Amino acid sequence: MSASGTRPARTAAVFLLPFFLVFGVFTVYPLILSAILAVQQTHGPEYATFVGIDNFAALARDADFHKAVRNTIVYTLGSVFIQLPLALGLAMLLNRPGLTGRGVYRLIFFSPQLMGLVFVAMLAALVFESRTGMLNIALDRTIGRVIDPGTLLFWIPALENIDWPAFPWLQTFIMPMLIIASLWMYVGYNMVYFLAALQNIDRSLIEASAVDGAGPLTRFWHVTLPAIRPVGSFVVLLSVIGSLQLFELPYIILEQSGGPQNRGLTIVMYLYQSGFESGDLGYASAIGWVLALMLIVLALGQIWIMRREDR
Amino acid sequence: MAKSHRFAGVGSDALSPGSALIALCAVVSGVAVLLMPIKREPGLELWMFSPEHKQFYPDAAERWREQTGTRVNIRLFGIPALKRRMMGGFFAGVETADLIEGERQMVGAAFAGPVESIGFLDLTERIESEGLHERINPASFTPWMSRGRYFGLPHDVHPVLLGYRADIVEAAGIDMSRIETWEDFRRELAPLMADNDGDGSPDRYLLSFWESQEDNLEVLLLQGGGSMFDAEGRCTLASETNVDVLAEIISWCVGDDRFCIEINEWTSTGHAEKIDGLAIGYLMPDWMCGIWLTQIPQLAGKVKLMPLPAFEPGGRRTSVRGGSMMGIPKTSDNIEDAWAFAKELYLSRDLARRLFETTGIVTPVTELWDDPVFDEPQAYFSDQATGRLYIQQAPDVPARYASPYYRNAQLALRSAATSVAELARSRGLSSPDELRPLAAAALAAEQRSIDALLDRNAFLAESSP
Numbered sequence: 001m002s003a004s005g006t007r008p009a010r011t012a013a014v015f016l017l018p019f020f021l022v023f024g025v026f027t028v029y030p031l032i033l034s035a036i037l038a039v040q041q042t043h044g045p046e047y048a049t050f051v052g053i054d055n056f057a058a059l060a061r062d063a064d065f066h067k068a069v070r071n072t073i074v075y076t077l078g079s080v081f082i083q084l085p086l087a088l089g090l091a092m093l094l095n096r097p098g099l100t101g102r103g104v105y106r107l108i109f110f111s112p113q114l115m116g117l118v119f120v121a122m123l124a125a126l127v128f129e130s131r132t133g134m135l136n137i138a139l140d141r142t143i144g145r146v147i148d149p150g151t152l153l154f155w156i157p158a159l160e161n162i163d164w165p166a167f168p169w170l171q172t173f174i175m176p177m178l179i180i181a182s183l184w185m186y187v188g189y190n191m192v193y194f195l196a197a198l199q200n201i202d203r204s205l206i207e208a209s210a211v212d213g214a215g216p217l218t219r220f221w222h223v224t225l226p227a228i229r230p231v232g233s234f235v236v237l238l239s240v241i242g243s244l245q246l247f248e249l250p251y252i253i254l255e256q257s258g259g260p261q262n263r264g265l266t267i268v269m270y271l272y273q274s275g276f277e278s279g280d281l282g283y284a285s286a287i288g289w290v291l292a293l294m295l296i297v298l299a300l301g302q303i304w305i306m307r308r309e310d311r
Numbered sequence: 312m313a314k315s316h317r318f319a320g321v322g323s324d325a326l327s328p329g330s331a332l333i334a335l336c337a338v339v340s341g342v343a344v345l346l347m348p349i350k351r352e353p354g355l356e357l358w359m360f361s362p363e364h365k366q367f368y369p370d371a372a373e374r375w376r377e378q379t380g381t382r383v384n385i386r387l388f389g390i391p392a393l394k395r396r397m398m399g400g401f402f403a404g405v406e407t408a409d410l411i412e413g414e415r416q417m418v419g420a421a422f423a424g425p426v427e428s429i430g431f432l433d434l435t436e437r438i439e440s441e442g443l444h445e446r447i448n449p450a451s452f453t454p455w456m457s458r459g460r461y462f463g464l465p466h467d468v469h470p471v472l473l474g475y476r477a478d479i480v481e482a483a484g485i486d487m488s489r490i491e492t493w494e495d496f497r498r499e500l501a502p503l504m505a506d507n508d509g510d511g512s513p514d515r516y517l518l519s520f521w522e523s524q525e526d527n528l529e530v531l532l533l534q535g536g537g538s539m540f541d542a543e544g545r546c547t548l549a550s551e552t553n554v555d556v557l558a559e560i561i562s563w564c565v566g567d568d569r570f571c572i573e574i575n576e577w578t579s580t581g582h583a584e585k586i587d588g589l590a591i592g593y594l595m596p597d598w599m600c601g602i603w604l605t606q607i608p609q610l611a612g613k614v615k616l617m618p619l620p621a622f623e624p625g626g627r628r629t630s631v632r633g634g635s636m637m638g639i640p641k642t643s644d645n646i647e648d649a650w651a652f653a654k655e656l657y658l659s660r661d662l663a664r665r666l667f668e669t670t671g672i673v674t675p676v677t678e679l680w681d682d683p684v685f686d687e688p689q690a691y692f693s694d695q696a697t698g699r700l701y702i703q704q705a706p707d708v709p710a711r712y713a714s715p716y717y718r719n720a721q722l723a724l725r726s727a728a729t730s731v732a733e734l735a736r737s738r739g740l741s742s743p744d745e746l747r748p749l750a751a752a753a754l755a756a757e758q759r760s761i762d763a764l765l766d767r768n769a770f771l772a773e774s775s776p
Contacts, residue, residue, distance in 0.1 A: 041767070041768070041769055041770075043402075043423055043424030043425070043428055043770055044398075044401065044402025044403070044424065044428070045402055045403065046402065046404065046428065047424050047425060047428050047770060049769050049770075051769075054767075058763070058767055061763075062763070063760060064760060126578075126580075129575070129578075129580065130573060131573075131584075132575075132578075132580035132581075132583075132584070170523075171523050171729060172729075172733065256391070257722050258722070260523050260725055260726060260729035261726040261729055261730055262722075262726065276395070276398075277420065277718070278420070278423065278715065278716070278719070278764070279398065279402075279420060279423045279424070279715070280423075280767075280768075283767070
């Protein structure tokens with residue numbers, strides 16, 4: 001090896017060392033430790049007893065964990081199938097040619113992100129209150145009193161029997177409430193991604209398809225959607241991962257619990273409760289590994305789907 | 312080429328000025344952090360969570376310094392922050408404070424491991440040898456005991472009375488002294504539930520209580536003779552008494568004859584509804600009096616207190632809610648000073664008076680209950696001597712037993728209650744007899760989940776008495 005050959009290698013090693021040090025201390029070591037903890041029952045770091053796969057077996061029987069998984073999946077589906085289409089719809093509205101004040105609208109829709117999740121959660125807790133919450137008051141004054149079912153094209157009779165001022169969002173309809181609250185937070189955020197993707201579509205493609213006689217729906221389905229698919233896939237993946245890690249929103253709105261009958265309990269909340277409230281870091285680690293496994297499977301699944309479509 | 316070569320080496324001439332500055336900052340700050348001594352202020356360190364208690368502790372600390380020369384440094388935390396610091400210190404075995412004033416929900420977490428892992432000093436010998444267990448109301452000790460040992464000095468009794476809108480009740484000519492049971496309460500106050508504005512629902516409800524309010528569920532459960540844990544730490548959620556009480560109190564919240572309504576106890580919207588008189592009665596622990604006094608001044612002179620109506624004639628007329636204790640972490644270097652100050656704070660007549668005057672809280676020290684301060688009329692409560700009213704019920708306060716899973720059980724009780732109420736509404740059931748099978752099934756399911764937690768905890772089983 002010549003001097004000129006060893007020097008860059010040594011330099012690279014020196015520059016990589018801090019990364020490996022930080023990665024080792026803050027990622028690899030906790031990962032190994034959490035794997036060890038997952039087969040132990042603990043009370044803090046000092047008291048631990050080996051329990052083998054008992055933590056995982058207990059999770060398989062644990063009704064609260066099952067509920068947390070179900071709730072998290074419901075929220076994830078709500079994010080992907082309600083939040084993202086709304087974000088795309090908003091982005092398409094803002095992408096209309098000749099729209100004035102695009103920047104202002106973009107700021108308005110994005111602004112909940114600037115306030116932060118904690119603030120949004122605290123406001124949402126007030127908005128969804130029974131009887132005094134803004135949403136129930138609004139529903140009562142519209143659906144409850146003003147709208148005459150006889151004037152509408154269709155009507156759901158069950159809506160007539162609902163006591164709108166007392167509608168129990170925070171007791172019975174917790175997951176719908178969380179999905180609605182998260183729309184406020186994340187629709188504008190995802191809209192920015194979609195808007196950037198839409199603005200990068202070659203306009204000549206859309207104009208050519210219009211000249212060829214394609215209507216708005218056909219143009220959206222065959223031109224716009226394929227063009228933004230890479231960004232769309234990325235946003236879906238981010239949204240799924242973020243949804244599976246849901247914690248702060250229900251934690252704050254439901255006052256540090258999973259809500260009545262654990263209707264708002266999520267996987268990460270249950271992990272937190274087990275590890276940091278009940279003090280069983282072993283059980284919390286087992287939950288963490290199950291969550292990691294779910295994330296890995298989902299990410300691999302999405303990569304597989306994207307590759308198959310690319311072919 | 313020359314430019315890229317600058318980044319290839321690590322010599323002094325190889326780093327750009329910015330990189331060199333960052334590296335220098337990293338090295339200097341790292342060394343500074345390593346060498347900087349952790350300075351602790353001299354004297355005792357007291358960690359607490361209650362802003363209400365903090366109103367008069369600094370004066371007490373100052374007097375203590377004058378008497379003994381020992382300074383007390385008081386730090387106020389939110390409950391979650393205090394719990395995390397406390398448990399972090401206990402888990403790691405590092406120094407926390409000399410005294411921790413803990414609240415019921417946070418202290419239970421310290422009891423989850425083997426008895427030797429409990430971070431609080433075992434005070435059993437001190438409390439027994441100094442006769443404190445005879446001077447303090449017995450029910451005040453139980454939340455701070457684990458496996459038969461005392462780990463805290465009780466701060467309070469927290470009896471619960473019924474607060475009611477005397478202005479509305481008296482204007483309607485209702486005599487509250489005729490009420491002995493909840494059935495009497497419902498019958499005598501029924502005229503107040505009239506629908507005068509014609510909107511199809513009562514203008515007022517009789518009691519601020521709802522199936523989703525876990526604290527008030529526990530209050531009524533305890534009043535009715537129920538419990539969540541027994542003295543040995545076993546979960547008792549599905550007991551027959553609990554089933555009966557739950558069926559009874561959920562019947563108050565469902566059906567056309569319901570007389571309860573959910574009013575938020577803490578928010579401004581909830582306070583506005585109290586001022587409007589949406590509910591007549593409120594479950595009021597002594598500490599709640601202090602909170603109403605400062606947060607709802609509009610109700611001054613309009614509220615009175617009376618013993619809770621009993622579940623049956625001759626039954627218990629009070630319950631209990633909340634509670635605090637003073638514990639001494641084992642890692643304290645000043646255990647004897649800390650113990651002396653804890654006793655001064657909790658046992659002295661002067662501070663018991665100030666505690667009542669500032670917060671409305673009644674001392675658990677029975678020999679101080681004869682103090683004239685408790686007989687002083689309170690203008691806010693229509694000149695009633697509220698201290699005396701609470702003290703009259705204090706000996707009858709039910710015992711509550713500690714568990715690391717206390718909070719889990721409280722939330723499980725709420726889940727059972729909401730489940731029963733929702734099933735009752737969907738099936739059109741409302742009488743206690745109809746609700747009893749639902750309550751039994753819901754409580755049994757919740758007890759199974761708590762039992763699973765207890766069974767999984769190998770440490771508790773190992774060190775049970």
